[in-house]
Every structure is written in C-alpha cells, then in structure tokens.
Amino acid sequence: MMFHAQGPLRNHCTLLAVLCGKSGEQKLPLSDDKPRYPLPELASNGRLEVQVLNNPSTDEFRQVLQSLEPSIVYFQGEQIEDREEIGSLRWADADLSTPESLCGLFGSTLPPTVYLEIPNGEKLAEALHSKGVPYVIYWKSSFSCYAASHFRQALLSVVQSSCSHTCDAFQLAHASFRLYSVWNNNTPASNNQKVGGKPGPRLLGDPPKFDISPPEADDQGEEGSSGALPAIKIYDDDVTMRFLVCGLTCTLDACVLGCLEDGLNALLNIEIRGSKLHNRTSAPPPPLQAGTFSRGVVTMRCDLSTCSSAHISLLVSGSAQTCFNDQLLENHIKSELIENSQLVHASTNSEESKSPSSEPRKSASIACGASVFEVSMKLPTWASQVLRQLAPDVTYRSLVMLGIASIQGLSVASFEKDDADRLLFFCKKQSKDPHPRNPILTRHPSWLIPPSPCRKRSEPSRETKPLTFGCGGENGGSFKQKVACCCNEANTTHSSS
Known part of the structure; x- marks a missing residue:
C-alpha cells in the first residue's frame, strides 16, 4: 500500500526520487517545429513530500532509504542527450541494469511502492516484487521522455491530492496516459507502447480487499456466527453529468470514452476507499x-x-x-x-455527435482558455455530489490529470495554464498529421453558450414624445409600431399588475 487511508501517515506521503546524471533537472530536447512542453517540477506539494538524490553512491542511497523510510522510491533512467528516449539506470559507481544489482540496493527495509522509469524493466520489476516489494510500477518497452513526464505528473498529482492506494493512483494515471500520450500521439515512441496489447506502464501487485467477515459472536453457541452475511443493498439513482475535457475536437470513440470511464472510476474508488x-x-x-x-x-x-x-x-x-x-x-x-x-458509464449523444457545427467556444474561466470538448457520463447521484465538491478545491489535482476542466458548468479550480499546455502538447503533435484521426466539428454545448443579448425597453411615459429616427414622420411611426409590438406582452403584464 502506497499510503494508508487511516493512521498517522494519512496526511502525507514521502517520495524518494533517485535521478541519474549530474543535474537534478531533466532536459528535454528542444525543437522549433514542436510545441512547448512545460516540464513539471519534482518538488513537495500538498500531501506529497519529495526528497531528491542526484547520481548518488550506493552507500548514500542505502543510508537515506533507511533513515527516510519513504512510501515510494522512484528510479529515473538517464536522459539520452539530444534524444527523446529514457535510458537505463546508471549511477556514478554502479550499473543497476541487472536484477541482482538493483535488488542488492535494498536490505531489510523495503518501500511499499517502487516506480522504475526505465525501458524494458519487466525483469527488474519481477525481481523486486519477488524480494518483497508489494507494488512495482514499470515500463515493459522503450518510451519517450514526454510520455514518462506525463504519466509521472499524473501519478504524483493523485498522490499530492488525496490519500490513495497505489492501485487506484496507478489506474487514474494510466487512464490519463492512454487518453493523451497514447491515443493523441502518433510518434514511434508511443507506438512502441502499443506492442503486446496493453500500452504504457504496468503494475505488479494485487488490489486490496475489504474485510467483510462477521464479528465473533458474544455467545459461542450463537447461530449464524460462522455463516456469510447477506450483501447490503445501496439505493441510488444514476444521473447524467456533462464534462468539458481539455483537448482538440475529436470523435468520441471507445478509446476516449473508455479512458475517461477508467479514470473517473479510479478517482471515485480513491474517495470511497478512504471514506469514513x-x-x-x-x-x-x-x-x-x-x-x-x-x-x-x-x-x-x-x-x-x-x-x-x-x-x-x-x-x-x-x-x-x-x-x-x-x-x-x-x-x-x-x-x-x-x-x-462499475460506477461510471459513457453516455453518448447521437444527435450532437452527428451534427457538425463550430468548435466549442473558449472561456478564460475553463481550462485557462484552452480548447475543450464535451463528454456526457452516467454515474450514481452520490458520485456526482463528490465531483461537484472536489471541482472548486484549488488543491485537488486529480481531475486536471484527466483533462477535466468543467463539471456541469462548474469550472475545475486547480486547472492551470501549464496544465493545458502539457495536455495539448500531444494533441498538437497529432494535429500536424495530414490525415488526423476522425476529426469532427462539434456544436457549442448548449449549457455553455451565453444567452442572446436582450434589449429591454421601458414603457415610455405619456408625457414623453415617441422616439423617432430620421426626418420622415412615416419612418418614425413605423419604428414606434415595432417597439410597441415587441413590448406588447411586457406592457400588458405591467398594466395588469
């Protein structure tokens, strides 16, 4: 378990980040023909406490590990100069690319979660899991530094926002990765992630179970104490909620909807697993x-x-x-x-998806003015209440990692300009493709469009001369008649009152 839902560690989670190279700053390749990718800072925030080791010796790592007892140990592979790929794990005095060398770093103190941000890490992950690390996150093949940064930012944003279990945090981050870094990205690095069916990073470890066994009976001979309790039933109706998601307008295919379903389900699981x-x-x-x-x-x-x-x-x-x-x-x-x-289900609106119109308008209060598209989801009433309460929280970042910028017209308060730039980075890379995947134009969400301007005219007093335009009395009379016709209903109401 990455962090405990109850107990003294409820309000914080410690991350030990071990980086390769001489500098703690990861440098992404620069190119004039690519959009800017704002690299998120690896620092303490919210309930996440971060300690960074840059290119440590093995003795230094063991000493910090023993004294800190972190909830997560994060190993970042070396950044290959002038390339987008992440390399293997190499420190100043050690090559940790073999299972034996990596497992040798750990003694009797094992962290609850280890994240290996290195390519082809399956054997290393299996060795750590066999040694006794409950949860290991790893990449099975090669990947780009952009994909790695996006997944890591999503994972750590969940950690800093709420007291979550490793499995739930991973599922939400993985849904975000699939939605943006895989589905929106046609680069060779992202295509490598699709080999073998399941894209992106993977998780070793079983999800936790709840203890629902009956308590011991006060009387040893009481009947029914050993039998299984009947399942409870929860009475709640489903409601449809509309979300505005940061991204370029696209066809709402099974991939997009499936990613949002999985991400929202993981988010709600986090909230319920730690509930009281x-x-x-x-x-x-x-x-x-x-x-x-x-x-x-x-x-x-x-x-x-x-x-x-x-x-x-x-x-x-x-x-x-x-x-x-x-x-x-x-x-x-x-x-x-x-x-x-299954808490969340996509609700497709066939009429809106088939009617081409203009792109949804942009609002400075939603996704910091970035492009958005609308998605409808069916979920229980209690879940809609939870999302409505989380959206205004400026410290809650999990919704942002799914690209959700608005919930039923309520903007997500923690959405920042750099978030929009990072999410649209992958979309803009795809948009340069001369044959983009299923582009469409969608109508303005009816609940986002402002009402038409209304010109209300007060009834002229009997002493006031009629309003006329131009020199001709005929034209003036014609305009006066139109004003009287348009305001007839208002005048009648006013007179009756």
Whole structure:
C-alpha cells in the first residue's frame, strides 16, 4: 500500500526520487517545429513530500532509504542527450541494469511502492516484487521522455491530492496516459507502447480487499456466527453529468470514452476507499420496495465523508447484524461500491455527435482558455455530489490529470495554464498529421453558450414624445409600431399588475 487511508501517515506521503546524471533537472530536447512542453517540477506539494538524490553512491542511497523510510522510491533512467528516449539506470559507481544489482540496493527495509522509469524493466520489476516489494510500477518497452513526464505528473498529482492506494493512483494515471500520450500521439515512441496489447506502464501487485467477515459472536453457541452475511443493498439513482475535457475536437470513440470511464472510476474508488462512516440513522425503505424486504432486514441512512472530505449520504439496507455494526457496515459499503459495481458509464449523444457545427467556444474561466470538448457520463447521484465538491478545491489535482476542466458548468479550480499546455502538447503533435484521426466539428454545448443579448425597453411615459429616427414622420411611426409590438406582452403584464 502506497499510503494508508487511516493512521498517522494519512496526511502525507514521502517520495524518494533517485535521478541519474549530474543535474537534478531533466532536459528535454528542444525543437522549433514542436510545441512547448512545460516540464513539471519534482518538488513537495500538498500531501506529497519529495526528497531528491542526484547520481548518488550506493552507500548514500542505502543510508537515506533507511533513515527516510519513504512510501515510494522512484528510479529515473538517464536522459539520452539530444534524444527523446529514457535510458537505463546508471549511477556514478554502479550499473543497476541487472536484477541482482538493483535488488542488492535494498536490505531489510523495503518501500511499499517502487516506480522504475526505465525501458524494458519487466525483469527488474519481477525481481523486486519477488524480494518483497508489494507494488512495482514499470515500463515493459522503450518510451519517450514526454510520455514518462506525463504519466509521472499524473501519478504524483493523485498522490499530492488525496490519500490513495497505489492501485487506484496507478489506474487514474494510466487512464490519463492512454487518453493523451497514447491515443493523441502518433510518434514511434508511443507506438512502441502499443506492442503486446496493453500500452504504457504496468503494475505488479494485487488490489486490496475489504474485510467483510462477521464479528465473533458474544455467545459461542450463537447461530449464524460462522455463516456469510447477506450483501447490503445501496439505493441510488444514476444521473447524467456533462464534462468539458481539455483537448482538440475529436470523435468520441471507445478509446476516449473508455479512458475517461477508467479514470473517473479510479478517482471515485480513491474517495470511497478512504471514506469514513460518521453517522447512521434508521430510515424507511423505498416505497416501491418495502414489500420485498424479508424478515430481519433494516434500512439505514448513512452519512460518510470521503477521502478528500466530500460529504455524501446513502440509503442502505441489510441485516441487523451488519447495519448496527459501524465498522462492518462501512466495509460493506466500500466493498459494494468499489468491488461490485462499475460506477461510471459513457453516455453518448447521437444527435450532437452527428451534427457538425463550430468548435466549442473558449472561456478564460475553463481550462485557462484552452480548447475543450464535451463528454456526457452516467454515474450514481452520490458520485456526482463528490465531483461537484472536489471541482472548486484549488488543491485537488486529480481531475486536471484527466483533462477535466468543467463539471456541469462548474469550472475545475486547480486547472492551470501549464496544465493545458502539457495536455495539448500531444494533441498538437497529432494535429500536424495530414490525415488526423476522425476529426469532427462539434456544436457549442448548449449549457455553455451565453444567452442572446436582450434589449429591454421601458414603457415610455405619456408625457414623453415617441422616439423617432430620421426626418420622415412615416419612418418614425413605423419604428414606434415595432417597439410597441415587441413590448406588447411586457406592457400588458405591467398594466395588469
């Protein structure tokens, strides 16, 4: 587990970043014919505490590792000069390109998560996992420095924003990587990631499970203490939410929608996995389902706070043994929402997708004025409430990493100009292709278009002369008649009141 949902480490996560080369600054190749890529700074932010080692000796690394006890150890391969690819792991006194040399760095102190940002790292990752590191993130083939930077920024943004598990943070970052660095990028480096079916980095380690076993009975002979508890049921309706996503206008194909589904599901899993049950009260069952309840089933209204302190309320039914045990009820709710359901589903609007029109207008308050496109998603009501509460939080960065700049007209507060530049970097590389993939023009989102200008004219007083234009009384009378006609309904309403 990268960071704990409960306990003393709840509010921070320590990252030990080990870089190759003489400088801690990664240098990306410069080219006049390519858009600018703002390299994000590797520094402490939010709940993420970063310590950087530049080209250390093996003894220095072991000493820092033992004293710091980091939650994540991040190894960055060397930057090949004047090239976009990331190289192998080499320090001043060691070549760590073999499983034996890399595993030899670690003694009895093993970090919960290791991230290997080096090409062809599968064997190294398997060796670390076998040694006892619970979670290892690695790249199976070669990759570009831009792709690596995008994935790393997404992963660390999730870490700094919320108390998340390695599996959930990886899934969100991987969805962001697929959405921008793979789908939008036609470079050879990105095509290498598609070899073998699954693009991008991979994760070794099993997702955590919730303990939903029944508590020990007070009386040893009590019946039912060893049987499996009946699953709870959560009553909630799905709603459709509209998102504005940073990027060039494109066809909403299965890849785009699938990436957004996976990313939002991972985001909501993070919020629920770290949630806490604060209050439960008895509540009447849903009117249409009250007659279907069997004997012993009770209904509870449960108030929870999520990992990022969003507040939700759920109507839950289950056995009395489950519903009157706070910890068991909390675990059942988490298990039901995370493990037994797909929370987010793409909602395609056939009419809008088939009607070509102009590009959605840009707004300085949404994605810092960058280009956006609209996507509709179906998700539970509680999930929509969570997203609405997270969007105005200037410290919450996970939505930005999915490119989401607006939720149902509410702008994402943490979206910055450099974020838009980084996300559009891959889109602009694709746009130079003479045959771009499925470009279309979409209509303005109806809920984003400002209303037409309205010219309200007050009723002229009887003492005021009629408004005329020009020298001819005929023209003046014609205009006066038009004004009277347009304001007829308003005048009638005014007179009646």
